[in-house]
Structure formats: C-alpha cells, structure tokens
Amino acid sequence: MSGILAVLEQRGGVLHKMALEALAAAQQLGSELDLPVCATVLGGGGDALAGYKLDKVLVVENELLNEYTPDGYTLALKQLIAAQAPSFVLFPHTYQVRDFAPKLATAMGRVLVSDVIGHRVDNGTLVLVRQLFQGKINADIRFEGEPPYFASVQAGAFRADKLVAGSAPVEKFSVELSAAQIRTKPKELFRESQRAVDLTAADIIVSVGRGIKEADNIHIVQKLADAFGGELAASRPICDNGWLPMERQVGSSGQTVAPKMYVAVGISGAIQHLVGMKGSKTIVAINKDPEAPIFEVADYGIVGDLFEVVPALIEELNKAKG
Amino acid sequence: MKIVVAIKQVPSRDSQLKINAAGKWIEDADLSYEINEPDAYALESALQLREKASGEVVVICAGPAGASQTIREALAKGADRAIHVETDAFEVSDPLALGRIMAKALEAEQPDLVMTGLQSDDLGYGQTGVILAEVMGLPHATLIMSMELDGNTLTVKRELEDGWFQNVEIPLPALLTIQSGATKLRYATLMGIKKAKTKEVKKLPAAELAVSAAQVIHLDRIYMPGKTKKSVVFDGPAKESAAKLVEKLRFEVRVI
Ligand SMILES: Cc1cc2nc3c(=O)[nH]c(=O)nc-3n(C[C@H](O)[C@H](O)[C@H](O)COP(=O)(O)OP(=O)(O)OC[C@H]3O[C@@H](n4cnc5c(N)ncnc54)[C@H](O)[C@@H]3O)c2cc1C
Numbered sequence: 001m002s003g004i005l006a007v008l009e010q011r012g013g014v015l016h017k018m019a020l021e022a023l024a025a026a027q028q029l030g031s032e033l034d035l036p037v038c039a040t041v042l043g044g045g046g047d048a049l050a051g052y053k054l055d056k057v058l059v060v061e062n063e064l065l066n067e068y069t070p071d072g073y074t075l076a077l078k079q080l081i082a083a084q085a086p087s088f089v090l091f092p093h094t095y096q097v098r099d100f101a102p103k104l105a106t107a108m109g110r111v112l113v114s115d116v117i118g119h120r121v122d123n124g125t126l127v128l129v130r131q132l133f134q135g136k137i138n139a140d141i142r143f144e145g146e147p148p149y150f151a152s153v154q155a156g157a158f159r160a161d162k163l164v165a166g167s168a169p170v171e172k173f174s175v176e177l178s179a180a181q182i183r184t185k186p187k188e189l190f191r192e193s194q195r196a197v198d199l200t201a202a203d204i205i206v207s208v209g210r211g212i213k214e215a216d217n218i219h220i221v222q223k224l225a226d227a228f229g230g231e232l233a234a235s236r237p238i239c240d241n242g243w244l245p246m247e248r249q250v251g252s253s254g255q256t257v258a259p260k261m262y263v264a265v266g267i268s269g270a271i272q273h274l275v276g277m278k279g280s281k282t283i284v285a286i287n288k289d290p291e292a293p294i295f296e297v298a299d300y301g302i303v304g305d306l307f308e309v310v311p312a313l314i315e316e317l318n319k320a321k322g
Numbered sequence: 323m324k325i326v327v328a329i330k331q332v333p334s335r336d337s338q339l340k341i342n343a344a345g346k347w348i349e350d351a352d353l354s355y356e357i358n359e360p361d362a363y364a365l366e367s368a369l370q371l372r373e374k375a376s377g378e379v380v381v382i383c384a385g386p387a388g389a390s391q392t393i394r395e396a397l398a399k400g401a402d403r404a405i406h407v408e409t410d411a412f413e414v415s416d417p418l419a420l421g422r423i424m425a426k427a428l429e430a431e432q433p434d435l436v437m438t439g440l441q442s443d444d445l446g447y448g449q450t451g452v453i454l455a456e457v458m459g460l461p462h463a464t465l466i467m468s469m470e471l472d473g474n475t476l477t478v479k480r481e482l483e484d485g486w487f488q489n490v491e492i493p494l495p496a497l498l499t500i501q502s503g504a505t506k507l508r509y510a511t512l513m514g515i516k517k518a519k520t521k522e523v524k525k526l527p528a529a530e531l532a533v534s535a536a537q538v539i540h541l542d543r544i545y546m547p548g549k550t551k552k553s554v555v556f557d558g559p560a561k562e563s564a565a566k567l568v569e570k571l572r573f574e575v576r577v578i
Binding site for chain 1: 333336338339341348416417418421440443444445446447448449452453455456457461462463464465477481482483484485486487488489490491492493502503504537538539540541542543544545546547548549550551553554555556557560561563564565567568570571572575577578
C-alpha cells in the first residue's frame with residue numbers, strides 16, 4: 001500500500017475525540033506527501049469512518065478484540081500492518097496508545113515517535129516535532145531506515161474540523177488470535193470521586209500549581225479566585241498531595257474546561273495540563289520562570305513571584321471594583 | 323520475590339535549560355540532577371511490595387558516571403543492590419536501543435516483576451517500560467496507581483482518561499509502569515544512608531553489552547519553542563504588573 005494507516009480508538013463503538021484529530025493528521029500528511037490514506041479501528045466502530053475521504057476503511061473484528069488488551073491489539077495490528085505494508089502508521093496519543101503502540105513498534109523493530117505536536121515536510125522527508133523536558137524544549141525528529149514509521153499525535157496538534165468528508169469502502173480484515181496469547185485480564189472500568197464541583201460551568205477559573213509549595217498556602221490563591229468571583233482549580237500534583245480534592249483537577253486525567261478566563265498560578269504548563277484548559281477564551285499565567293511553557297499559550301502573563309504578585313493582584317482588583 | 327526497578331537521573335525540575343552549541347542537547351555541565359519523578363514512585367511501590375511479599379529490590383539505572391548519586395539515594399531509601407549501565411546521555415536518546423541494552427543487562431537476573439516510571443521528565447517518550455517488556459517477553463500494564471499481589475497474580479489499578487480507572491489482572495513475571503502521586507514517598511534515613519555505602523553497585527559499560535543500535539529515528543536538533551499566541555507579559559515589580567494586568571482584564575477582556 002505504501003500509504004498512511006491511521007489506527008484509531010473507540011469505546012462502545014464511539015470514536016475517541018482524539019481519534020478524529022489523528023484521522024485529520026493522516027489526511028493532511030496524505031495530501032502533503034501524496035500518499036493514499038487508510039484507517040482502521042479495532043473491536044467495532046468502523047462504520048463511523050466510512051463517511052470520510054479515505055482510500056479504505058479496514059475493520060478488524062475478532063471477539064478477542066472486544067475488550068482492549070495490549071497483547072490482543074499488538075498481535076492483531078502486527079498482522080494488519082504486515083499485510084497492508086503502510087509507510088506511516090499514525091495513532092492518537094491516548095492513554096491506550098501509550099499502552100500498546102511502543103510494544104507494537106518494538107515487535108516490528110521500530111521506534112514510535114510519541115506525542116507529536118507538529119510537523120513539516122522538508123525536501124519530501126517528514127520532520128516531526130515533539131516536546132522534551134515537559135514542554136520546555138522542542139525537538140525535530142526524522143525517521144531512518146525502512147518503513148513502517150510509527151508516530152502518535154498529541155491532542156490539539158491537528159484539527160478535527162479540517163477533516164474532509166467522503167465515502168470510503170469498508171473492508172474486513174481477519175486476524176489469527178488465540179485466547180492463550182492474551183496474558184492480561186481487564187476488569188470493569190470505574191470512577192472514584194463523585195463530581196460535586198462542575199468546573200465546566202464556571203466562567204472564571206483560577207488554578208493553582210506546585211509553585212504554591214505548601215498546602216497552607218492554598219488560601220492565597222483561593223482569595224484570588226474569590227476576588228475574581230471564580231472557581232478554584234489545580235494541577236495534578238496539588239490533587240495528588242491531597243491539598244485540593246481530585247474533582248478540582250484540570251487536565252487529561254481530570255476535567256477539561258473552557259471558561260471565559262483561566263488564570264494559572266504557579267503552573268508550568270505541561271501538555272497534560274494544557275489539554276484540559278487551552279480552549280479557554282483568555283488565559284492568564286503567573287509564573288516566576290519566563291521560559292515556563294504556560295506562557296506559550298497565555299494571552300496575558302506576569303513574570304514574578306506569586307507570593308508577591310497574587311496579593312498585589314487582589315488589592316488592585318478590589319480597588320477596581322471600588 | 324525479586325523486583326527490578328528502572329530509575330533515571332534527570333535535571334532538577336526547576337533547572338534553567340539552555341541549548342548546547344551543537345543544538346543537539348542541553349548545556350548539562352552546571353545543572354543539578356534528581357531522580358525522575360515517576361521513577362521515585364516506582365521505587366516506592368517496589369519497596370512497599372517487598373515489605374508485604376519479602377524478597378529483593380534491585381535498581382537498574384542507565385546513565386553517565388554522575389548518575390551514581392541517584393543510585394546511592396535509591397539504595398539509601400532501601401533498595402538492596404544496584405546495576406549501573408554506564409552510558410553517556412546521548413546513547414539513551416533512542417528508546418529501543420536503551421530497551422535492548424537494559425534487557426541484556428537484566429538477562430542474568432530473571433526478575434519476577436520489573437517496574438519503571440511511566441515516562442521521563444527529560445525525553446518524555448513514555449515508552450522505556452513498554453519496550454523493555456516486549457524485549458524481555460513480559461506482559462505489561464501502564465499508568466499504574468496501585469497493586470495487590472495474590473499468589474502469582476497481580477491486580478493493578480490503571481489510570482484511564484477523564485477520571486476513569488480499570489483493574490487489570492496480570493500474571494508474574496510482568497512489567498508495570500508507575501504513575502506519579504498515588505502514594506507517599508519515603509525519605510532516606512540516616513541509617514539507610516550509612517548502609518547504602520556498603521551495598522553492591524554492579525557497573526556494566528553499555529558498550530560491552532554488545533547491543534546494536536536501532537537507528538530508526540534521528541534527532542535533528544532541539545530548540546526553544548516559539549509562542550503560539552501573541553501574549554502580553556509584564557515582568558516589572560509585582561504591584562506595577564498587577565495594576566497593568568487588572569487594567570487589561572477590565573478594558574480589553576472585560577471580565578471585571
Ligand atoms: C499520563 C499523565 C497524566 C497527567 N494528567 C495530568 C492532569 O490531568 N493535570 C495536570 O495538571 N497534570 C497532569 N499530569 C502531570 C503533568 O505532566 C505535570 O507534571 C503537572 O501538570 C505539573 O504540575 P505543575 O505545573 O503544578 O508543577 P510544576 O511542573 O512543578 O510547575 C511549577 C511551576 O511553578 C513555578 N513557580 C515555582 N515557584 C513559584 C513562585 N514562587 N512564583 C511563581 N511561580 C512559581 C515554576 O516556575 C513552575 O513553572 C499528567 C502526567 C501524566 C504522565
């Protein structure tokens with residue numbers, strides 16, 4: 001095939017929201033590199049793909065794939081990739097992909113370029129951009145040696161609203177799998193905290209990160225939230241430490257919010273935090289490090305020590321409100 | 323039960339990073355280093371499991387000579403012995419080559435369980451554990467918050483997206499990659515620090531492990547990311563910045 005294969009993710013037949021972005025990535029690279037584009041999804045949900053401009057949708061059905069396991073997915077995709085021989089295999093950078101795609105790439109003697117945030121085509125060669133040091137530095141990476149080349153794309157790197165509609169033929173692909181090859185046994189999914197706080201309803205969110213240093217300092221940022229008339233939220237380490245309940249966590253493993261204004265106080269701006277808030281209309285960052293990645297997405301920022309800046313801000317707000 | 327924990331030394335979290343002249347890596351001469359955060363949780367989980375199941379905790383660390391500081395700290399916290407795969411930082415930039423090197427270094431160990439952090443704070447591939455599992459032929463599970471051992475089977479709690487979790491049963495021997503934050507980290511005691519000095523650290527130069535480099539990806543260059551948005555940033559005295567910001571929020575954003 002020597003084209004692009006997008007390997008997508010579904011749960012209960014519904015595509016993962018990042019799957020559509022990975023599909024958009026495949027279409028875009030397909031047109032830039034002049035390659036045919038196919039898509040596949042394991043364990044159902046293939047029909048949802050037939051409405052896009054694709055050369056082919058490959059449906060892999062096998063009852064051993066109804067529930068996700070890294071062994072099952074790796075064995076099935078290895079057969080599919082060997083048969084289709086794509087040059088590029090693209091995934092959305094979901095938690096499930098983190099779990100099996102490095103195994104699949106290793107099984108085929110390749111390295112997955114994970115967490116891709118951008119790309120360019122340089123003299124016909126694809127150059128991928130990924131982050132190092134939790135977003136403080138970017139790296140340009142190229143593939144070497146023989147295809148297939150594996151990459152996963154981070155949320156927000158490609159836009160699902162650029163997807164091109166069409167009608168794609170759906171083809172079944174059958175794989176050889178036996179229950180004995182699947183070594184792990186997945187159980188039910190569950191949720192822990194009751195979400196008493198609905199951050200998604202707030203117009204203004206003031207969010208606190210590890211820059212606050214101690215639980216006893218949280219009240220400083222709470223006061224700022226009060227002065228803005230907003231809700232208090234936090235980055236993950238604050239909730240892990242139990243300084244604020246988990247239900248106030250923003251990010252890939254917490255809530256996704258898009259308020260009118262999001263104020264990030266002492267938060268570095270790691271990608272897992274950004275995916276949960278970068279849709280906010282206005283982003284304000286307060287951080288002592290001018291190179292902190294949060295400033296890359298901020299509309300307004302103050303570089304300084306939050307222990308000085310936050311009280312000064314509260315005072316100015318109270319003044320402004322008269 | 324023999325538990326191997328892979329740990330990595332990375333620049334301290336609040337380091338000011340500068341790109342080196344070759345544009346391939348950071349200026350690392352003046353940096354201070356610490357254990358990669360998720361690896362500290364992997365070590366903690368291993369020590370807790372040993373307390374329940376008894377046995378041995380062996381740490382393996384691939385890194386330059388300077389990584390011995392992080393290895394000593396792991397021994398001081400309670401690991402029984404260590405394997406230091408000596409390699410310069412650059413060799414470990416290819417996760418498949420690293421996985422093969424580590425698997426080779428562990429060939430004689432036959433661990434019941436291997437644990438790694440779920441990703442490193444420097445390269446951030448988030449793959450070393452999964453690659454190592456595949457090279458070693460072990461089943462694996464990632465993003466693990468906690469685990470329960472019952473005979474020869476572990477039940478692990480995996481983190482999924484949006485606040486969901488899933489329990490997974492996994493037979494030993496196996497590999498787990500551990501998420502940060504699910505438990506409290508212990509500190510090294512004075513006694514532990516003293517004892518660490520007498521514990522075995524086996525040094526294995528990576529070059530002697532005779533593993534061919536994978537050479538399937540190539541790092542062209544590294545650089546500071548550009549801004550995606552035009553932002554207005556105030557960096558004067560706090561009071562002044564606060565006043566300017568409030569003015570913007572009042573008249574431009576109109577949220578006050
Ligand atoms: C699978 C996975 C899922 C994750 N899910 C989430 C998630 O849902 N949400 C989330 O937030 N994270 C998540 N993370 C963690 C994420 O990668 C980061 O580790 C985390 O967001 C960092 O939190 P932070 O910015 O508060 O801390 P740090 O990265 O430690 O940043 C602290 C910041 O405070 C600044 N600072 C320090 N002192 C001061 C001061 N006095 N004044 C002003 N600024 C100061 C520093 O310059 C720094 O920028 C996840 C990670 C993984 C691997």
